[in-house]
Amino acid sequence: MSDETSPRFNSHFDADAAITLKDGNSPLQDRSKPVRAPHVQLDIAEEFIRDNVYNPITIVDIATATGLNIRALQRLFRKHHNATPNQMLASFRIATARTLILCGQATSVRHLTAKLHFSNPGRFSKLYRATYSHTPSEHIRARQDPAQR
CATH class of the missing domain: 1.20.5 (Single alpha-helices involved in coiled-coils or other helix-helix interfaces)
Incomplete structure (x- = not known):
């Protein structure tokens, strides 16, 4: 035996x-680490993204803030938003860009892309147009004082 x-x-x-x-x-x-419910982890991730919309954050930073690994974070966002964390980050940044334009705080597309950490102004403009049906430069021109044109 x-x-x-x-x-x-x-x-x-x-x-x-x-x-x-x-x-x-x-x-x-x-x-x-305490185990959190998925909706709490999602809320933490979204709050972290909103709070850092002007900072150069990555998916690793978001995962660290939530206490999840990257793959679990991606699954969570896919399940609840049908989007990746990076897509949500871009979406929050596009919405912030629109707010800056409407408040008259945006002077150019380059200014917006630098402020919101988009590496490519063309990609930023494409995402903005897909969201708002106009390019950011069209919205900036529309918000500028007619005397400046």
């Missing part, structure tokens, strides 16, 4: 299991 199936081995294994699991927790689980 092998050691693995002997009663002596099984009793030794059970004693070790009882000691490591006496508090009801699996020794493989990390209990240092």
Whole structure:
């Protein structure tokens, strides 16, 4: 009979299991971070994005703020928004750009892209147009004082 199936081995294994699991927790689980409900994690992620719309954040930063790994964060956003965290970040930034334009705080597309950390003004304009049916430069021109034109 092998050691693995002997009663002596099984009793030794059970004693070790009882000691490591006496508090009801699996020794493989990390209990240092509290487990949050998905909607709470999503709220934390969205708040982090809103609070950092002017900062050069990445998906790693968002994941760290929520306590999730990147893949879990992506699944969460896909499930609840049918979008990725990066798409949501871009969406918040596009909405912020529109607010800046409407408040008269945007002087040019380049100014907006730099302020909102878009690396490509063309991509920014394309996303803006897909959202608002006009280019940001059209909206900026429409908001400018007629004397400046």
